[in-house]
Amino acid sequence: MTTRPCRITGCPRNAAPHYRMCHTHRCRQWRFGNPHQKHATPDPIAIDTAVRDRRPPAGMTPKERAAAGVQLTNLGLPASEIARIFAVTPRTVTRWRAASRATQTA
Template sequence: MDRADRGHRRPLVLPSPPPQPAGQALHPLPRQGARGRGAVHQGAPAVSRRCRIPDCTRNAAPRRRICWAHKNRLYRYQDPHLKVRNITHPEDIRPVVEDRLPDHGLTFTDRRTAARELAARGVHPAEIAELIGVTERTVYRWQAQARQNAA
């Protein structure tokens, strides 16, 4: 029984291309120019631009006019200058300092401010660490930094 009888297709046999004379390109299409089909546009040479935010010394992110830090702040807080670490809310610190109620949801700046106020009241660093949710070593480190800044 022949393959054609069983429903199989015969392989397609293409004629072989004619032999190319020496020195000619193997591709039948004419050579494209520098900006022809398939060419990758390199664009201008990479020049580092500065971030457009005033007083920023960083370079702009690739294909952007602002640096990564300001891009992320704009995305997160809709403000390029806002740093959540720098915002202190006194009403969040008051229960920790005056009533000695533990609060582990404070921001970095709130924790540091509460630790400073508790240390000024003579509270032991172990108790400060337990109240604000950091290690005792962190409290000692903050106190050492405060002493260095005061000197």
């Protein structure tokens, strides 16, 4: 078996078997995502449509669903109803709410 260097610039380790990067960088990418990947910003029109119609338009991203869920929370809908609208569990809605509160206080 041949060894290859890790594809991350400046990493002195060898790549893990059957992968192009070392174990450390594979774990970091799995946990935190690819730092070089462009992240799309949530579409406010899709969020407003979901809140107004009480159903998600096709192709909503997870961040858009979370933002719409928080807006529905602000309108007074319970977690079970928001979970039904977006086809997620009530626990997911609770996590969206907690993340929203954490970003507002920070």
